Amino acid sequence: MKIRKKITLWISGTTLLSTIAFSSIIFFELMEEPFKFIDKEMQHMTQSLVEQMGSPTIHKGQYDLSHMPYNPNQYWIKVTDNSGSILYQSEMTRYMDIPSSGNKSTYMIEKVIPRSQIWLEQDDEDDVLFRVMVTKTKIDQVPVEIRIAKPIEDLEEEVLELFRNVLISLAGCILIIILLSYKLAGKILTPLADITRMAKEITEKSLYKRIPLSSNRDELQDLSISLNKMFDRLQYSFQRQKEFIGNASHELKSPITLLMLSQEEMLMNDNLQSPANEGLIKQLDTTRRMSHLVRNLLDLSRLEQQETLDKKSINITTLTHRVLNDYADLFAAKNISIENRMAKDLSFNGDPEKFFRLLINLIDNSIRYNFEKDGLVIIKSRDTNESILLEISNTGRPIPDNDLDLIFEQFYRVEKSRSTTHGGSGLGLAIAKKIVELHDGIIGITNEPNDFIKVSIFLPLKS
């Protein structure tokens, strides 16, 4: 999961939890609110009742309740003493009894009272909900229990609506929170994305580049500094590796020259007997292979360290003809036909020596990895104002697909045995790739139908 999504999830999650907690507190508070008014009303009623009943001017059982704050007929009221004898009861007690419920002072109770008897706040099934308040107090030193109940509207509808509203606003909140936190996460991650983009720009070719540091000293700056330090080390070791190959090859040259010269010298000495002679010929051949390899290694190393080219206008067509001409013997010997479909006077601004080498390596390969006999090599070109596409195809055994990308690596061979069958140093394509890259081009190899292997070179004309 992307960090942006994670951050969004975290922020929305926590905000959502607190919103839910907050809303539920509000919700329950609101639920209590209507009952508070009723409870207050009933409390008030109870108090007035106690005052009226305790008044000495009134006879027992006969109470003038006209001065009550609310009409007592609207309530179910029963005042009993300890023995259970009723001191007062309101009109409504005739229709139902409301039991005293344990120790609770306020509670709800539901009763079924047919609408035909008395019209209260019945619902469709003649259910009435009562809010009951039980108060234990003393009137004239006599302990009494006052039970007051008030039929109330069924609040279920309102509660449901309230709940719905809360849910809708919660959903709206969630949507806004997710949107905002997604934006916020993006904002937090922007500098990180910048660093990533800049780090991506630093490739093997541009190892000298560094990530620019932001002005404020924060964690992101630390990250940039660490990355830059890593690039320093990387650049250093790359440089060291390249220099090493170059220096090693250079140092090998004199000893190889010495070996070659002395082996040749010995071979020219006619006194040598045949077995020794043959051994020596093999040795010389090996020395020569080594020499060839060292040369190619040094070439590759120099190309890798090269940054600027000695560019001139090259006529690729002429140069290709020159190379083909030099290979005429090889083509003839293997009976390989050449189809040269190159455009006339294809010109390109590049390094002529390196380009010559590139063509040699590619044409050499097109013969080396061709069929033993009667093969075909096709050279094609396509040029526009912006680029040149050069394609050299040869018949031959197709290259396994997994090897196609690796074939430009140093010393990579499709089959290990090929080095003996086909010769070559295993550096030809690596050198070719390097030369193309130095000219800002792209080189690729593909298997084509009818047993063709195609090397394509794309060269941009504007640098």
Next chain:
Amino acid sequence: MNILIVDDDLGLLDQLRTSLERKRYRVETAVNGEQALDKVFAVTYDLILLDIMLPRLDGLSVLKEVRQAGLNIPVLMLTARSDVEDRVKGLDYGADDYLSKPFSMAELMARIRAMLRRDGKRDPVLSAGSIKLDTISREVTRNGKQLDLTAKEFSILEFLLHNKGSAVSRFNLAEHVWGEDFDPFSMSNFIDVHIKNLRKKIKTHKDLEIIRTIRGIGFIIDDAI
């Protein structure tokens, strides 16, 4: 013929001395630039083999001083291949030719002989039997009659003539004819084709070959017996 070889690799110096002395050259050696200059200003040499990478004073500086002193001795620079800059600089400073390491004795001999002939004091014409090759006009004649050789055939014949009396391998011929950018292993297989054509063109009598095949080694050119 006096040759000065300047190289800091003692083993290589020794080998070159042996090989060149066998070809009857007088050889002197120097192991660094300063020593080379001391010797050049003290003795007259016919040719200098000068390595570019030298301790004390590098080969290019030695060359510069030699030329500034007005000495016209032919100088063959020994360079590491692909040092294009060194190569160009060397030729700019007045080197007559360059040879990149590793090189073969045959190639070295061909270069040395070509250089020694170029100064005009020696005959520019190489010969074997009735065959004559003019290194300047680049013409080949048999008994005075001009032969029509391809560029490669000329190059092979010239190389063999420079190494007259010594066997030359296919590999060295290929390296010489095609140049160092090509893979000599691929090319050496095609030397025989060219030798065959060359023989056809220069043959005087049916059973008289001036280019002989040395089994396992290569070819040798000699005056016809």
